[in-house]
Amino acid sequence: MTTHPFILANVFTDGTPFGGNPLAIFPHANFDNTTMQAIACQFNLNETVFITHFDKEAHTARIRIFTPTIEMPFAGHPTIGAGWYLARTHGLSALDISTPSYAVRLNHTPSCTTLTTNSYALCPAQTDRHTLSTLTTLPQEMLADKAYFVNAGVCQLLLQVKDMQALGHAKVDLASLKNIFDNNTNLVINQGLTLEHMLYLWYMSDDTIHVRLFFEQNGIILEDNGTGSACVNLGAYLLDNSINHRQFTIHQGDHLHRPNRLFLGLDDGIQMGGQVRQVGQGEFYLP
Incomplete structure (x- = not known):
């Protein structure tokens, strides 16, 4: 049996204990597609995010995002949640995260994590x-x-x-x-x-x-x-x-x-983000 840590967080929280969009974060996700889909179905949250690669020196990461039924090419609250986790854990103020759709720039402060894009x-x-x-x-x-x-x-x-x-x-x-x-x-x-x-x-x-x-x-x-x-x-x-x-x-x-509560900034590009609050953590067991 293998043990895999996960974090539970509320993304876009308004500061109340149960505000925000729940998210499960798997920070060391060496899983195949079928397993990731099954785990997302098990959690049954809107999305579960899997961090499949992280390079601390380059400040880059790759993620995969699954709903209980399908993989998403991009989703905002899992991307913000993954960026918040990596920035907080590794002391980063910025990093680049690649999704199956495209790469976005994440900026992190203690009060807000935002992504920036201008592609649409x-x-x-x-x-x-x-x-x-x-x-x-x-x-x-x-x-x-x-x-x-x-x-x-x-x-x-x-x-x-x-x-x-x-x-x-x-x-x-x-x-x-x-x-x-x-x-x-x-x-x-x-x-x-x-x-x-x-x-x-x-x-x-x-x-x-x-x-x-x-x-x-x-x-x-x-x-x-x-x-x-x-x-x-x-x-x-x-x-x-x-x-x-x-x-x-x-x-x-x-x-x-x-x-x-989401932040939306328009300044010759699109900035979107919000506050994230950890509400739990645990271990997931696989045979």
Whole structure:
């Protein structure tokens, strides 16, 4: 039997004991693909991150990210969590982390861990407001005229909501979500890995943005409580619309009783991050 250490952390915590998005971190992950997928299924968290390589002298690392059912090409809170662990453990203020999607720069301080990127693809979805209304079960006048596919690591559908109360009332129709993705396959960039159907709804009020992320898993719609990849995609959309040299606080997960607070900075690039809090550690046994 072999023993493998892991860390449990809350990423994007608001400072409360149960705020943030839970993450399992395996710092010495010499596993094959099947084992990593099985471990992620065992933990049954939104994602589990495996640090497959770390070079302290070069300040570089490689990671793999798994949900309970698939591998992700990129995800924000596992990347932030892995960077936080390595920076804290080895006394680093910066490092480069490679994901299956691309490499990002991580910067770490005791109060915040952030990643920086400026690589993304964006295009309007070929759909209409009636379809978007059916998708969200919200009146057309509560929605922006267009939704956008954005990929700064993971392809997601982004849609602006015009009213805070409407954002809270949104319910996603899975069939409509699948149809929009299926009807836009020429626009969707999949990075060669399994694509998840994901919708990111957002409402902006000055420098605060309230968001919700819906995704399909095992044929049902679930909601994430803190989504770094979608925050990066939102930053890409805002940059593409000439919103630059701004900083935002992203509020997510409050009505799920799991408040997350994400930092989004736009300065001729996209900076995304937040606070991380360790909540546990242990050993995982394999035969």
